[in-house]
Amino acid sequence: MRSEPIRVALLGCGTVGGEVARLLTEQAGELAARAGAPVELAGIAVRRPDKHPELPPELLTADAAKLVTAEDVDVVVELIGGIEPTRTWLLDALRAGKSVVTANKALLSEHSAELSEAADASGADLYFEAAVAGAIPLLRPLRESLAGDRITRVMGIVNGTTNYILSAMDSTGAGYAEALDEASRLGYAEADPTADVDGYDAASKAAILASLAFHTRVTAADVHREGIAAVTASDIAAAKMLNRTVKLLAICERVTSEDGGESVSARVHPVMIPRAHQLAGVSGAFNAVYVEADAAGELMFYGQGAGGAPTASAVLGDLVAVARNRVLGGLGPRESAHAGLPVRPMGQTPTRYHVSLDVADRPGVLAQVAQVFAANGVSIAAVRQRDRLSTASLVIVTHLAPDAALESTVDEIGKMDVVREVVSVMRVEGEDQ
Amino acid sequence: MRSEPIRVALLGCGTVGGEVARLLTEQAGELAARAGAPVELAGIAVRRPDKHPELPPELLTADAAKLVTAEDVDVVVELIGGIEPTRTWLLDALRAGKSVVTANKALLSEHSAELSEAADASGADLYFEAAVAGAIPLLRPLRESLAGDRITRVMGIVNGTTNYILSAMDSTGAGYAEALDEASRLGYAEADPTADVDGYDAASKAAILASLAFHTRVTAADVHREGIAAVTASDIAAAKMLNRTVKLLAICERVTSEDGGESVSARVHPVMIPRAHQLAGVSGAFNAVYVEADAAGELMFYGQGAGGAPTASAVLGDLVAVARNRVLGGLGPRESAHAGLPVRPMGQTPTRYHVSLDVADRPGVLAQVAQVFAANGVSIAAVRQRDRLSTASLVIVTHLAPDAALESTVDEIGKMDVVREVVSVMRVEGEDQ
Numbered sequence: 001m002r003s004e005p006i007r008v009a010l011l012g013c014g015t016v017g018g019e020v021a022r023l024l025t026e027q028a029g030e031l032a033a034r035a036g037a038p039v040e041l042a043g044i045a046v047r048r049p050d051k052h053p054e055l056p057p058e059l060l061t062a063d064a065a066k067l068v069t070a071e072d073v074d075v076v077v078e079l080i081g082g083i084e085p086t087r088t089w090l091l092d093a094l095r096a097g098k099s100v101v102t103a104n105k106a107l108l109s110e111h112s113a114e115l116s117e118a119a120d121a122s123g124a125d126l127y128f129e130a131a132v133a134g135a136i137p138l139l140r141p142l143r144e145s146l147a148g149d150r151i152t153r154v155m156g157i158v159n160g161t162t163n164y165i166l167s168a169m170d171s172t173g174a175g176y177a178e179a180l181d182e183a184s185r186l187g188y189a190e191a192d193p194t195a196d197v198d199g200y201d202a203a204s205k206a207a208i209l210a211s212l213a214f215h216t217r218v219t220a221a222d223v224h225r226e227g228i229a230a231v232t233a234s235d236i237a238a239a240k241m242l243n244r245t246v247k248l249l250a251i252c253e254r255v256t257s258e259d260g261g262e263s264v265s266a267r268v269h270p271v272m273i274p275r276a277h278q279l280a281g282v283s284g285a286f287n288a289v290y291v292e293a294d295a296a297g298e299l300m301f302y303g304q305g306a307g308g309a310p311t312a313s314a315v316l317g318d319l320v321a322v323a324r325n326r327v328l329g330g331l332g333p334r335e336s337a338h339a340g341l342p343v344r345p346m347g348q349t350p351t352r353y354h355v356s357l358d359v360a361d362r363p364g365v366l367a368q369v370a371q372v373f374a375a376n377g378v379s380i381a382a383v384r385q386r387d388r389l390s391t392a393s394l395v396i397v398t399h400l401a402p403d404a405a406l407e408s409t410v411d412e413i414g415k416m417d418v419v420r421e422v423v424s425v426m427r428v429e430g431e432d433q
Numbered sequence: 434m435r436s437e438p439i440r441v442a443l444l445g446c447g448t449v450g451g452e453v454a455r456l457l458t459e460q461a462g463e464l465a466a467r468a469g470a471p472v473e474l475a476g477i478a479v480r481r482p483d484k485h486p487e488l489p490p491e492l493l494t495a496d497a498a499k500l501v502t503a504e505d506v507d508v509v510v511e512l513i514g515g516i517e518p519t520r521t522w523l524l525d526a527l528r529a530g531k532s533v534v535t536a537n538k539a540l541l542s543e544h545s546a547e548l549s550e551a552a553d554a555s556g557a558d559l560y561f562e563a564a565v566a567g568a569i570p571l572l573r574p575l576r577e578s579l580a581g582d583r584i585t586r587v588m589g590i591v592n593g594t595t596n597y598i599l600s601a602m603d604s605t606g607a608g609y610a611e612a613l614d615e616a617s618r619l620g621y622a623e624a625d626p627t628a629d630v631d632g633y634d635a636a637s638k639a640a641i642l643a644s645l646a647f648h649t650r651v652t653a654a655d656v657h658r659e660g661i662a663a664v665t666a667s668d669i670a671a672a673k674m675l676n677r678t679v680k681l682l683a684i685c686e687r688v689t690s691e692d693g694g695e696s697v698s699a700r701v702h703p704v705m706i707p708r709a710h711q712l713a714g715v716s717g718a719f720n721a722v723y724v725e726a727d728a729a730g731e732l733m734f735y736g737q738g739a740g741g742a743p744t745a746s747a748v749l750g751d752l753v754a755v756a757r758n759r760v761l762g763g764l765g766p767r768e769s770a771h772a773g774l775p776v777r778p779m780g781q782t783p784t785r786y787h788v789s790l791d792v793a794d795r796p797g798v799l800a801q802v803a804q805v806f807a808a809n810g811v812s813i814a815a816v817r818q819r820d821r822l823s824t825a826s827l828v829i830v831t832h833l834a835p836d837a838a839l840e841s842t843v844d845e846i847g848k849m850d851v852v853r854e855v856v857s858v859m860r861v862e863g864e865d866q
Contacts, residue, residue, distance in 0.1 A: 023581065023728065033648070033771040034580045129578060135729035137570070137578030145562060145570030147467045148456065148749020215466070278735070281711070295456065295746035296568035296736065302711070303732035313728035316581020330763010338466040 006035060006323040007042035009073045009098075011064055011089065012080035013052060016103065016130075017044075019312035020077060020319075021055065031316070035323035042074075043067045068093040075322050077315060078102040087111055094118035094126065099326065101318040103130035103311060109204035109220040112211065116335035125325055125332045127318035132205045133158055133287045135310030136303040137317070142212045142291070143333045149293040151213040154252040155429070156289030157282050158205040160305045161196035162228050162248040164188040166236075166270075167283040170245050175233045188285060198227035202250050202268040210252035210266040213291070215339040218252075218266050224346035226269035231426075235270070238356045238424040241395070244272040245280050246426065255344055263344040272354050272428045347404030352381070354397050355410060356424040361392040365418045369394060372416070376409040377401065391420055397428060439468060439756040440475035442506045442531075444497050444522065445513035446485060449536065449563075450477075452745035453510060453752075454488065464749070468756035475507075476500045501526040508755050510748060511535040520544055527551035527559065532759065534751040536563035536744060542637035542653040545644065549768035558758055558765045560751035565638045566591055566720045568743030569736040570750070575645045575724070576766045582726040584646040587685040588862070589722030590715050591638040593738045594629035595661050595681040597621040599669075599703075600716040603678050608666045621718060631660035635683045635701040643685035643699040646724070648772040651685075651699050657779035659702035664859075668703075671789040671857040674828065677705040678713050682862065688777055696777040705787050705861045780837030785814070787830050788843060789857040794825040798851045802827065805849070809842040810834065824853055830861060 008024070010017055024031065024041055032038045045064035046052055052060060061067055068076050068089045076093040080086050081104050090100050090107070095118050102108070108115070108131055119126040129139045133156070142151070157163050161183060168179040180197065183189040195201045203223040210218040228248050239246050252266045273280050278300055282288040287305030292298055304310040325331055359365045366385060373380055379399040386393045398406065414422045441457070443450055457464065457474055465471045478497035479485055485493060494500055501509050501522045509526040513519050514537055523533050523540070528551050535541070541548070541564055552559040562572045566589070575584070590596050594616060601612040613630065616622040628634045636656040643651040661681050672679050685699045706713050711733055715721040720738030725731055737743040758764055792798045799818060806813055812832040819826045831839065847855045 019728065027581070027583065030583070030648075030772075031581060034769060135726075136732060137574035140573060140578050141570035144754055145573050145750040146746065147753035148460070148464060148751075149746040150460065150463070215463075278714070281714075293568075293746060295452065295742040295749070297740075297743055299569060299734075299736035301732075301734060304730045307730075309728040310730055313579065313582040313726060316728070317578040318581075320580035321577055324766065325763060328764050330758060331761050333757065336467060 001032065002037040002327055005038040005040040006074045006326055007040050007072050008319065009042050009067045009070065009076045010044045011068070011076065011078045013044050013046050013055065014079065015308035016311045016315065017079040019308040020079065020315050023312055023316055031320060035320045036327040037323060039319065039323050042070065042072055064089050065092065068098065069096045073098055074326055075099045075101065075319065077319060078104055079315070080104070081106065083107055083110065090115060091118050094124050095122055097122045097124050099125035099322040101127045101315055101322055103128065103315060105131040105201070105204040105208060106220070109207035112208070112335060113217060113337070120334060123331065125322045127322055127332060128208070129318050130311045130314035132208050133289060133301070134303070134305040134307065135313045136287060136289070136301050136305065138289055138301050139208070139212060141301070142209070146291070146293055146296060149295045151291060151293045152254045153292040154209045154213050154289060155249055157247055157279060157287050158250045158289065158305060159196055159202045159248060160285035160287060161189050161193065162202070163282065163286070164284050165197070166228060166231065166246055166248060169231070169233065169236050173233060173236070176229060176231055197229055199225045199248065199268045202248060206250035206252055206266045206268050209250065210264055211337070213252055214254055214264045214341055215336045216264060216341040217337045218264065218343055222266060222343040224267035224269070224349070228270055231270050232424070235424045235426055238354070238395070239272045239426070242272065242354070243275050244428070245275055246270050246272055247279060249279070249429065251429070255349065263342045265344045265349040267346060267349065270426055272426050273430045277430045347402060349403050350400040351403045351406060352398050352400055352428045353406045353410070354395070354424070354426050354428045355413070355422070357394045357413065357419055358391045358421040358423055359394050360418045360420065361387055365392065366394065368416065368418055369396070369413060372412050373398070373409055376405045376412070378405055378409050393423070434465065435470040435760055438471040438473040439507045439759055440473050440505050441752065442475050442500045442503065442509045443477045444501070444509065444511045446477050446479050446488065447512065448741035449744045449748065450512040452741040453512065453748050456745055456749055464753060468753045469760040470756060472752065472756050475503065475505055497522050498525065501531065502529045506531055507759055508532045508534065508752065510752060511537055512748070514539065516540055516543065523548060524551050527557050528555055530555045530557050532558035532755040534560045534748055534755055536561065536748060538564040538634070538637040538641060542640035545641070545768060546650060546770070553767060556764065558755045560755055560765060562751050563744045563747035565641050566722060566734070567736070567738040567740065568746045569720060569722070569734050569738065571722055571734050572641070572645060574734070575642070579724070579726055579729060582728045584724060584726045585687045586725040587642045587646045587722060588682055590680055590712055590720050591683045591722065591738065592629055592635045592681060593718035593720060594622050594626065595635070596715065596719070597717050598630070599661060599664065599679055599681060602664070602666065602669050606666060606669070609662060609664055630662055632658040632681065632701045635681060639683035639685055639699045639701050642683065643697055644770070646685055647687055647697045647774055648769040649697055649774040650770045651697060651776055655699060655776040657700035657702070657782070661703055664703050665857070668857045668859055671787070671828070672705045672859070675705065675787070676708050677861070678708055679703050679705055679859065680712060682712070684862070688782065696775045698777045698782040700779060700782065703859060705859050706863045710863045780835060782836050783833040784836045784839060785831050785833055785861045786839045786843070787828070787857070787859050787861045788846070788855070790827045790846065790852050791824045791854040791856055792827050793851045793853065794820055798825065799827065801849065801851060802829070802846060805845050806831070806842055809838045809845070811838055811842050
């Protein structure tokens with residue numbers, strides 16, 4: 001083992017950073033054995049050093065800009081988040097030849113090209129396993145284990161807060177507002193839950209997953225995004241009637257057009273999936289991601305998607321890899337955007353819809369409704385009709401069609417005289433058993 | 434990208450080797466982009482070159498010993514299996530500085546020390562993702578993603594043949610012999626199923642998993658091994674009564690003694706697990722492995738554990754990694770046996786038992802049976818008693834106790850006059866709900 005240590009600058013010392021600092025000290029011997037050299041903290045940048053009496057004062061600094069390019073720093077671990085000034089600090093660090101380990105999904109989903117280029121230019125490493133699905137080893141398998149395969153689809157639950165809320169709505173029948181209140185009270189939702197419930201967090205992760213899976217550049221702006229605020233108790237009840245449940249999924253697909261041209265699609269929205277589907281059983285704050293590849297077939301990864309210790313585990317795994325690369329020479333996998341595939345707009349992405357309607361209880365209504373689907377080129381997979389007092393309920397599940405065609409079908413149906421109410425509209429994934 | 438190719442010697446061209454050869458040709462452009470250089474076949478060693486008209490004749494050779502050390506070979510991909518002469522060929526290749534990618538679990542579980550030392554000495558890579566759980570990216574996460582964490586337990590279904598047979602017994606009520614016949618007929622069991630049904634295959638995998646997870650050396654001989662041939666329809670029925678099912682599990686644990694000393698335990702045997710357990714839902718030829726670590730918490734990996742294409746996916750992922758290391762400089766993770774923990778014998782490993790008895794239907798029997806448990810220091814967690822005509826059925830689940838104490842308890846109970854038949858004895862894992 002080399003005696004000269006690998007020296008680490010830690011940016012941010014909140015829940016995750018605190019765990020990283022603790023484990024770096026407690027597991028020092030183990031980490032050194034695995035990295036091939038001692039791994040030491042060179043400094044910790046925090047906004048208010050006087051607020052951290054638990055940390056060694058000689059390590060603390062408020063001057064992150066200076067710390068990231070300090071002579072004796074080998075690796076920068078960034079756990080602050082946000083775009084600026086973090087982006088500038090990490091670019092400065094990479095340009096100075098420091099390797100970077102970050103959990104910053106927002107930054108990566110917008111600026112990974114710039115960061116990768118800076119890393120390439122100076123021969124530094126850029127690792128970010130903790131940015132998606134917390135402790136679950138997911139990015140390394142995508143980048144490395146499946147490097148000889150052709151990934152066709154990545155689909156998963158990548159946001160714990162929304163999964164907690166939807167699980168609660170499913171099990172208690174509560175509405176969205178009530179379930180969100182409960183999640184906030186128990187600490188599963190932030191004071192400002194926008195990034196989670198409106199799908200921004202999941203969209204950043206979808207951009208990172210799609211980029212790695214398809215070797216092409218996908219940014220957060222390329223991801224179609226719908227959150228869960230519009231999911232109603234009626235939607236959940238409609239799903240139950242079909243033996244399904246509602247999950248917020250990130251779905252990244254390779255799509256082949258009729259002319260054989262390839263493109264990719266990345267989207268985040270609520271989906272009805274069969275209760276027998278493995279993702280349906282993932283409840284509370286857990287994450288799970290399905291990967292489909294030509295040779296490997298179906299794979300699933302499951303574990304804790306957030307939290308101090310789980311995220312710190314992923315950060316330390318990256319830190320050991322980066323340290324080993326410094327000790328032995330060599331570099332981790334680079335960004336691979338060589339495929340350069342276009343991103344298909346949501347309107348052209350094939351999806352399937354579930355539509356639940358209250359209609360006038362008189363003959364011929366189904367025929368009229370079915371005619372609207374047909375006129376829009378949408379094929380119906382299944383219909384259930386049930387009579388009530390003066391109305392009938394009509395539940396329709398479609399085959400795959402371009403999302404825009406489905407959307408305009410639903411628009412038209414909503415305006416029909418015979419349709420009293422559109423009770424629930426939601427995309428579906430997975431076969432019924 | 435480098436123009437000089439990475440040249441690959443392929444040993445064996447059966448189901449997996451054929452897929453690897455096919456993908457190397459079909460995906461040549463993609464693989465080159467990911468590896469940083471073209472990846473080309475330098476030769477294919479097969480026993481009878483004349484039996485392979487589908488392969489380019491100029492690549493075929495029967496002389497594996499010569500191929501593995503040929504001047505123009507950079508990487509050897511071994512898909513022959515068995516110990517000798519494969520061991521000699523791979524040692525020769527590593528000593529000549531060739532990197533090795535292998536799926537040979539039997540060889541690795543007995544000779545990994547020797548192979549690792551040869552790789553270290555010449556600065557070559559040794560990768561073997563395909564040796565455990567086929568296409569599932571499992572070894573790379575253990576070696577790399579979790580390198581900064583402390584793994585406490587690895588538990589999973591790592592043999593598809595036995596899982597298929599046990600799934601069939603569970604769903605049809607068939608006995609072992611009948612289910613095995615069916616599996617053979619459908620191609621899920623080999624003509625000689627010994628390696629699978631007697632647990633040798635799973636034990637090799639357990640040795641590899643324990644070594645990587647605990648950074649210590651565990652060989653196949655260290656693994657306690659029981660196959661599924663003794664699992665009866667009564668065992669399956671007893672499990673059903675408890676809302677459990679029977680799976681053949683590989684279980685690797687870090688065990689801390691009362692004096693604080695650490696050791697590891699590795700075992701393969703049939704286990705009753707609750708039907709609500711995620712591993713209970715893994716049916717047919719699929720594999721799934723749970724990993725528990727201090728910081729990461731619970732993780733699960735799921736996918737196809739065998740088959741030509743899935744295994745080839747894992748081999749190619751390793752091949753790309755090894756090729757990248759050649760192109761960029763650097764080396765993959767080495768064997769890490771630095772922890773040097775002792776392997777705890779099965780008798781001292783804490784387990785829990787389920788025991789189902791037919792006993793004489795008279796007062797005081799439960800007290801007598803309970804007395805035997807107590808005398809052996811085994812604490813009872815739950816008892817169910819049911820009267821039949823002239824006998825009563827007694828079902829006991831214990832708390833954790835050393836396996837040897839449980840075994841001698843069951844021996845003694847079997848000899849009691851009041852016990853008419855020991856209907857089922859099996860270890861249990863997982864909490865009841």
